[in-house]
Each structure stands twice: as structure tokens, then as C-alpha cells.
Amino acid sequence: MSDAITHHGGDRRWTDYFTFCTDHKVIGIQYLVTAFFFYFIGGALAEVVRTELATPDPDFVSPEVYNQMFTMHGTIMIFLWIVPAGAAFANYLIPLMIGAADMAFPRLNAVAFWMQPVGGILLIVSFFVGAPQAGWTAYPPLSLISGKWGQELWILCLLILGTASILGAINFVTTIFKMRAPDMDIHSMPLFCWAMLATSALILLSTPVLAGALVLLSFDLMAGTAFFNPTGGGDPIVYQHLFWFYSHPAVYIMVLPFFGVISEILPVHARKPIFGYRAIAYSGLAISFLGLIVWAHHMFTSGTPGWLRMFFMATTMLVAVPTGIKIFGWCATIWGGKIQLNSAMLFAIGFLSSFLIGGLSGVMLAAAPFDIHVHDTYFVVGHFHYVLFGGAVFALFGAVYHWFPKMTGKMYQETWGQIHFAMTFIGFNLTFLPMHYLGLQGMNRRIALYDPQFQPLNELATIGSYILALSTFPFLISVIWGLLKGPAAGRNPWRALTLEWQTTSPPSIENFDEPPVLWAGPYEYGIDAELRDEDSIEEMLAEVAEMS
Amino acid sequence: MNIPNSITTLIAGIAITLISLWYGQNHGLLPVAASADAKDVDDLFNLMMTIATGLFILIEGVLVICLIRFRRKKEDLTDGPAIEGNVPLEIVWTAIPTVIVFILAIYSFEIYNKMGGLDPMVSGGSMPMAHHHHHNPNAMENMVAMGTDSRVAIGIGKSTSANDTEPLIVEVNGLQYAWIFTYPDTGIVSGDLHVPVDQRIQLNMKATDVIHAFWLPEFRIKQDVMPGQFSQLSFVANREGTYPVICAELCGSYHGGMKTTMTVESPEAYAQWVQSRTVAMEAEDIPDVASNPQDLKDGEFLAPYATELGITAETLQQIHHAPMSMVPVLP
Numbered sequence: 001m002s003d004a005i006t007h008h009g010g011d012r013r014w015t016d017y018f019t020f021c022t023d024h025k026v027i028g029i030q031y032l033v034t035a036f037f038f039y040f041i042g043g044a045l046a047e048v049v050r051t052e053l054a055t056p057d058p059d060f061v062s063p064e065v066y067n068q069m070f071t072m073h074g075t076i077m078i079f080l081w082i083v084p085a086g087a088a089f090a091n092y093l094i095p096l097m098i099g100a101a102d103m104a105f106p107r108l109n110a111v112a113f114w115m116q117p118v119g120g121i122l123l124i125v126s127f128f129v130g131a132p133q134a135g136w137t138a139y140p141p142l143s144l145i146s147g148k149w150g151q152e153l154w155i156l157c158l159l160i161l162g163t164a165s166i167l168g169a170i171n172f173v174t175t176i177f178k179m180r181a182p183d184m185d186i187h188s189m190p191l192f193c194w195a196m197l198a199t200s201a202l203i204l205l206s207t208p209v210l211a212g213a214l215v216l217l218s219f220d221l222m223a224g225t226a227f228f229n230p231t232g233g234g235d236p237i238v239y240q241h242l243f244w245f246y247s248h249p250a251v252y253i254m255v256l257p258f259f260g261v262i263s264e265i266l267p268v269h270a271r272k273p274i275f276g277y278r279a280i281a282y283s284g285l286a287i288s289f290l291g292l293i294v295w296a297h298h299m300f301t302s303g304t305p306g307w308l309r310m311f312f313m314a315t316t317m318l319v320a321v322p323t324g325i326k327i328f329g330w331c332a333t334i335w336g337g338k339i340q341l342n343s344a345m346l347f348a349i350g351f352l353s354s355f356l357i358g359g360l361s362g363v364m365l366a367a368a369p370f371d372i373h374v375h376d377t378y379f380v381v382g383h384f385h386y387v388l389f390g391g392a393v394f395a396l397f398g399a400v401y402h403w404f405p406k407m408t409g410k411m412y413q414e415t416w417g418q419i420h421f422a423m424t425f426i427g428f429n430l431t432f433l434p435m436h437y438l439g440l441q442g443m444n445r446r447i448a449l450y451d452p453q454f455q456p457l458n459e460l461a462t463i464g465s466y467i468l469a470l471s472t473f474p475f476l477i478s479v480i481w482g483l484l485k486g487p488a489a490g491r492n493p494w495r496a497l498t499l500e501w502q503t504t505s506p507p508s509i510e511n512f513d514e515p516p517v518l519w520a521g522p523y524e525y526g527i528d529a530e531l532r533d534e535d536s537i538e539e540m541l542a543e544v545a546e547m548s
Numbered sequence: 549m550n551i552p553n554s555i556t557t558l559i560a561g562i563a564i565t566l567i568s569l570w571y572g573q574n575h576g577l578l579p580v581a582a583s584a585d586a587k588d589v590d591d592l593f594n595l596m597m598t599i600a601t602g603l604f605i606l607i608e609g610v611l612v613i614c615l616i617r618f619r620r621k622k623e624d625l626t627d628g629p630a631i632e633g634n635v636p637l638e639i640v641w642t643a644i645p646t647v648i649v650f651i652l653a654i655y656s657f658e659i660y661n662k663m664g665g666l667d668p669m670v671s672g673g674s675m676p677m678a679h680h681h682h683h684n685p686n687a688m689e690n691m692v693a694m695g696t697d698s699r700v701a702i703g704i705g706k707s708t709s710a711n712d713t714e715p716l717i718v719e720v721n722g723l724q725y726a727w728i729f730t731y732p733d734t735g736i737v738s739g740d741l742h743v744p745v746d747q748r749i750q751l752n753m754k755a756t757d758v759i760h761a762f763w764l765p766e767f768r769i770k771q772d773v774m775p776g777q778f779s780q781l782s783f784v785a786n787r788e789g790t791y792p793v794i795c796a797e798l799c800g801s802y803h804g805g806m807k808t809t810m811t812v813e814s815p816e817a818y819a820q821w822v823q824s825r826t827v828a829m830e831a832e833d834i835p836d837v838a839s840n841p842q843d844l845k846d847g848e849f850l851a852p853y854a855t856e857l858g859i860t861a862e863t864l865q866q867i868h869h870a871p872m873s874m875v876p877v878l879p
Contacts, residue, residue, distance in 0.1 A: 279633070369656055
């Protein structure tokens with residue numbers, strides 16, 4: 001076996017990663033590395049924002065530049081970091097998890113990836129013509145009067161990335177339905193695949209609506225039409241409906257893949273089956289469905305009548321039920337287990353503890369009478385960072401550590417990974433927890449100058465954000481050390497049961513040299529060993545021993 | 549599964565309940581409530597805070613216990629117990645949140661209705677505004693001309709019922725980066741808002757340029773102010789003091805500077821203010837011109853925009869700028 005590892009590990013040259021390559025594993029890594037590149041840019045912009053907010057006066061950058069900073073920060077983090085990072089893991093893992101040789105449409109897959117750098121470059125170019133400054137929401141009429149070319153580049157970037165996202169979703173759905181190993185039925189496939197089904201459904205149903213809104217906004221901007229411009233009889237509220245019809249589901253598009261990731265990481269490192277497989281699988285679909293009928297909760301203070309606010313309040317609150325099912329199921333999964341607290345597991349449990357807060361404040365925000373008070377305040381900023389950073393990004397780092405051995409064939413450096421977790425957890429909470437209080441007390445968002453009474457907590461948040469920025473270094477040390485000097489990981493360092501761990505690390509170009517054997521369900525930990533294929537267990541244990 | 553014995557569970561349950569009930573009432577997270585509606589919203593928040601605290605302690609407690617008790621021993625390569633689910637338990641944790649969100653939804657609905665959010669007069673639809681207003685640089689006259697006639701708008705409001713006194717109507721105009729308040733009954737135009745305590749106030753709002761949002765944190769109400777569409781807020785202040793008025797919708801670079809104050813005062817003090825303003829306007833002597841250097845700061849950044857927006861210097865002069873610090877001043 002160890003011969004096979006070294007043999008297959010050398011099949012890809014580093015230059016392959018810069019080509020139009022149709023191998024889903026190459027594409028997955030291309031997505032991931034590109035996403036991290038933009039994460040560092042988006043993070044730098046966030047630090048500019050937090051540095052500005054260290055004092056109440058607009059003294060670090062000019063207010064125009066400040067608005068550009070948070071607009072670009074939001075756009076990059078959503079469309080060029082979290083969404084593509086989800087696609088990265090989906091591309092890399094889905095074929096391996098279901099025992100397929102590649103995605104259903106490999107060329108389409110490569111096209112979708114190469115649209116990422118194109119979209120990203122368009123957005124970066126906007127810095128040179130005056131970056132957009134109307135927020136990532138780009139509400140007209142403000143977006144129509146605050147810099148024409150920057151806004152247009154923003155629209156083009158989103159149209160390209162949205163198209164890429166649709167192409168990816170078509171690929172994921174087709175692959176999951178059509179390419180599973182012959183004896184893997186839909187209820188024995190890994191939960192990450194279920195999560196990607198739910199995500200892809202949302203992408204396919206909602207992204208075209210955003211594209212429609214952006215094309216009309218583009219006409220208003222460039223051709224002087226008045227779809228959304230009230231001076232010509234247009235209605236800016238229609239834009240808000242169209243925008244949020246995509247952009248609320250976008251939150252679930254960003255977080256559902258990482259729910260899937262958590263369902264994979266927890267059972268492996270707690271050595272217990274996932275608690276309530278079907279409940280977790282179906283609750284993802286329920287979130288996906290409800291996600292389509294909650295968009296106007298972003299518009300409780302906008303031009304919406306009362307009855308409409310009440311409808312969207314009720315549907316939004318219902319999202320708590322399937323989300324609760326997941327959280328309780330995850331907790332029950334690790335309860336009574338044998339937890340190995342490595343970096344992957346630390347980030348997964350960190351996800352549970354942080355995402356919980358985002359979920360609870362989410363239910364509060366659903367209540368229209370309360371939302372009217374905190375809408376467009378720092379309470380909301382705190383809330384969505386607990387969902388998207390405490391949720392998606394924590395799970396994303398957990399996923400990087402968990403599958404690093406599979407992707408590279410090497411082990412990452414564990415101690416630096418744990419330092420990375422500690423700094424991220426502390427920095428994250430220092431940055432975003434005070435924001436809830438600031439918002440409740442009266443600090444509105446998207447402001448370069450604020451009331452001096454809010455300074456102490458803003459200073460705390462800024463310090464927290466610097467710790468968060470510094471936490472990137474232990475991460476880089478851990479993975480770069482792993483790449484250069486990490487010990488060989490073997491096929492299955494975690495003794496995990498999903499199919500990707502049956503092949504070599506990194507997998508050969510065709511993924512599996514021999515057809516993978518479904519000798520156990522994806523989460524059948526603790527089941528009497530006699531039921532399993534003896535050779536496979538021997539093989540796994542031997543490899544673990546080899547590793548240490 | 550290793551479920552703790554029932555006594556421990558019971559004690560933990562009681563402790564979590566007591567802590568949640570206490571914290572739900574004593575979190576101190578909200579600013580003062582200056583209206584009865586604000587108090588209702590706070591009651592809703594307190595209930596949600598109580599439930600959230602309970603769930604927070606429960607889940608974080610479970611995680612901490614897992615981290616302490618359920619760790620793998622070194623060299624132990626065996627798995628944990630093969631528990632794949634527990635249907636009754638799953639039904640319980642599906643049913644309880646369902647019941648909780650139904651209670652919250654009904655309670656929120658009640659409060660929203662009580663605040664006047666479902667009032668047909670204000671929330672039945674929207675009336676597009678006549679567009680010729682936009683070409684008129686002096687919008688003030690039109691604002692006054694709109695008068696007190698009832699109309700359908702968007703927002704939180706309450707149509708005057710038979711036993712209610714007539715509301716004081718104030719026309720609100722939001723523009724980059726200031727609020728202008730016009731009192732149709734007296735013709736007063738002001739940059740800060742003065743209202744009498746214990747009387748229903750009705751704000752008829754529109755924007756000149758982009759979308760703004762009118763937010764009164766101490767009253768827990770907020771409503772977008774839109775170009776081309778009217779919106780409305782209605783409230784009764786029951787506590788005298790000076791409170792911040794904040795623009796909560798991104799409206800451009802100096803969005804953070806778009807704020808003023810609302811002074812809630814006794815009917816006598818309000819009448820006095822009306823009189824002083826009326827006299828001042830008749831004499832064309834503006835007493836509200838900023839004298840504090842802190843105030844000048846606001847004026848400074850507004851000045852360059854005056855010409856751009858077609859506001860006359862006179863209008864700008866009438867805007868009284870609130871000091872930068874917006875801590876509510878209570879008697």
C-alpha cells in the first residue's frame with residue numbers, strides 16, 4: 001500500500017494547477033487556493049474598517065474610501081471567499097465520497113472555476129476606477145449616483161460569479177444523482193452530499209433572480225433607464241425584493257455546505273455515528289425550502305406593508321426548527337463519544353459554540369417588532385458574523401485540517417493548528433460579541449464616524465480583529481510546514497469510514513485504483529468489528545501505526 | 549448513552565431556568581424606553597433573551613461536558629457506543645423549538661399590531677408621490693402643502709381613533725445628510741425635532757435623494773424614508789428628554805453624520821418653543837445658528853453639499869445641528 005501512495009502522489013505536477021484542468025481534485029484545490037487569496041484581501045479591507053472605527057472620527061481613511069472598504073469587504077468575503085470555498089470542498093469531495101471517478105461534467109466544472117479569477121479581477125480593477133461604495137447590497141438610488149464604473153464592474157463581477165455558481169450547482173446535483181457507486185443508495189451517502197443537494201437547489205432557484213436584478217440595475221446605471229430609479233418613476237423597493245430573493249438564500253448557500261462538513265468531522269473524531277442521519281439530511285432540505293420564503297425579513301423597515309412583514313416573520317422563525325434539529329443532533333453525536341481534540345475537531349466544536357449564538361440572535365431578528373429597532377445596526381453585523389464567520393469559516397478551517405491529509409498526503413503541524421484555533425476563537429469573540437450591545441444601544445452600521453460613547457467597545461472589537469488577523473500566521477505555519485515537512489498521512493489517518501479515505505492520499509488521477517468497497521455505512525462507528533471486512537480494519541490500523 | 553442521573557439533571561434544569569429568568573429581566577442591554585410601545589418591544593426582547601439564555605447555557609454546557617468527560621484516552625483506538633439516533637428524543641427537540649417559535653410569532657404579532665403596524669390606514673399599500681416635486685429645488689413649500697390629509701403610507705402608525713386626541717403632525721424630509729422637520733400647523737421648519745410629551749405624534753416622511761431610515765433608538769422604531777414614496781411613523785412619548793434621531797440606511801459618505809435630536813418636553817415648554825421659533829422666523833432672525841464649535845463641524849461638512857443638492861443657504865441655516873454626542877439627556 002505504501003508503494004501506491006508514493007507512486008500516485010507524483011502524478012500531478014504543480015503546473016497542472018495553473019491550467020484548464022478537468023480533474024475535480026485539481027479544480028477543488030484551485031477553488032480553495034483562489035478563495036484563500038481573496039480571503040486575505042477581504043481580511044485586509046476588514047482591518048482598514050476596524051482601524052477606522054477605533055476612533056469615533058473619520059480620521060484613518062476618508063469617508064468615501066471607508067464606504068468602498070466595507071462594500072468590497074462584504075462582496076469579496078461572500079462571493080469570492082465563502083461561496084467558492086464551499087464549491088472547493090464540494091468539487092474535491094463529492095466524487096470521492098460517492099466512489100466516482102470525476103464530476104458529471106468535468107469541462108463545465110473547469111469553466112466554472114476559471115470564471116472565479118475573471119470575476120475577481122474585475123472587482124479588483126474597480127479599485128482603480130473608484131470602487132463601488134453603496135454596500136454589498138447596492139441599493140438604488142444610492143448605487144446609481146455613487147460612482148458609475150466601479151458599480152458596473154461590481155455588477156459584472158457578480159454576474160460572472162453567479163453564472164459560475166449555477167454551473168457548479170448543475171454539476172453537483174447531476175453527479176450526486178447519477179454517479180454514485182452502484183450499491184450506494186441515497187440514504188447511505190455522506191451527509192456532505194445531502195448538504196450540497198440542498199445548497200445546489202437554492203443556487204439554481206435563486207441566483208437567476210439576482211442576475212435579473214443586476215441586469216436591470218446595470219441598465220439604470222449605464223443607459224439611464226428607470227427600473228429602480230424613482231426620479232423616472234421606478235421603484236427601488238422592487239430591487240430590494242429581487243436582491244434579497246437571492247441574497248437571503250445566499251446565506252444558506254454559504255452555510256449549508258459547512259453544515260455538511262460538520263456532519264463529516266464530528267463522527268470521525270468523536271468515534272460515534274452521526275445522531276439522527278435522516279433528521280440531519282432532511283433538515284438541510286427543509287432549511288433550503290424555507291430559505292426561499294424568508295427574504296423580506298431584510299425589509300421589515302423598508303417599503304413593505306404590515307401583513308407582508310408578519311408573513312415573513314413567521315416563516316423566518318420556522319427556520320429555527322430544522323436548524324435546532326441539526327445542532328441538537330451534532331451535540332448528541334459527540335456526547336458519550338471518544339473525542340480526539342485535534343485542530344479539525346477544535347474548529348468543529350468552535351463552530352457549534354459560535355454558530356449557536358448566531359442562530360439565537362437570528363430568531364430574535366425574525367421578530368419584526370424587535371428587528372425594527374436593531375435593523376441596520378451593529379446587532380445585525382454581530383449576528384451575521386456569528387453565522388458566517390463563527391459558522392461557515394470555523395467549519396471551513398475545520399474542513400481544511402480534516403481533509404489536508406487527503407488532499408496533500410501529508411499531516412499538518414498539530415500544535416500550530418491548535419494555536420490557530422485559540423487565536424481565532426478569542427479574536428473572533430472579542431471582535432463580534434461587543435457589536436450586539438453596540439447595536440442595541442444605538443450604533444448604526446456602515447458609518448465612518450460614530451458617537452464617542454461607543455468608543456470603548458469599538459476599541460475592543462478592533463483589538464479582537466487584530467488578533468484575528470494575526471491568527472492567520474499560525475494557520476499558514478501549520479499547513480506550509482505540513483506541505484514541506486509533514487509526515488506521510490497514509491490513506492486514512494483518522495480511521496474514517498467515508499469512501500474518500502479508502503483511496504491513496506492524495507488520490508490517483510482516476511480516484512480509485514479498484515472500485516471502492518462499501519463495507520460499512522458512512523458513520524457506522526462502534527458497530528461490532530466482526531461485521532466488517534477484517535482486512536480493511538487491519539489495513540487501517542497498520543497505516544495508523546505507520547504514521548506514528 | 550451516558551445520560552446523567554435524574555437528580556443531577558433536575559438540579560441543572562432548575563438552575564438553568566432560574567439563571568435564564570433572572571438574566572432575561574436584568575441584562576441591561578437596551579437603552580431607556582421612552583414610550584409605552586418601546587416598553588412592549590422590550591418585554592418581547594426580554595422573553596427572547598430568557599429563552600436564548602436557557603438554550604445557550606444548555607448547549608454550551610453540553611459542549612463543555614463533552615470536552616471534559618468524553619475525551620479519547622491515549623492509545624485507545626476503540627470507538628464510542630454505536631448510537632445512531634433516538635426517535636423520541638428527536639421528536640422532543642423538534643417539538644419544543646416549534647412550540648417556542650409559535651409562541652414568539654404570536655406574541656410578536658400582538659405587539660406589532662398594538663404598535664399600529666397593521667393599521668390599515670398606514671400599512672394598506674403605498675401611494676406614489678407626484679414626481680414634479682423632484683424638479684423643484686425648494687421642496688419645503690410642497691412639504692407644507694401636503695398638509696394633514698390622511699393618506700395611505702408604509703410604516704408603523706395608528707389612525708386616530710374617536711377617543712384619541714388629534715395627533716401632532718410633522719412632515720419629515722430626509723436628504724444627504726440632514727433631517728428637516730416641517731410643522732404644517734405652525735409653518736415652523738427645523739433641523740431638530742421638538743414634540744410634546746403624552747401626545748400622539750405622526751411623522752409623515754419622504755426623502756429627496758436616496759433612501760434614508762428614520763430611527764429613534766429610545767422608542768425602538770425605525771422606518772425607511774424613500775424618494776417617491778411616503779412612509780409614516782406614529783408614537784406617543786411618555787418620558788421627557790432629548791433623544792438621538794439617527795439615519796440608519798446607508799445614504800452616502802457622511803451617513804454617519806446624519807443625525808439630530810428629538811426633544812420631548814412638557815406641553816408648556818413645547819408651546820414656548822413653538823412661540824420662540826415663530827417669532828424668530830417672523831423676524832428672520834435665526835437663533836439656532838450653531839454657536840458651539842462642535843456644532844460647526846457638522847455645518848462644515850454639510851456646506852459643500854448645499855449647492856450640489858440645491859438647498860439654499862437659508863434652508864441650511866435653519867437646520868439646527870445636534871452636538872456629536874447623542875447620549876439621551878433625561879430630566
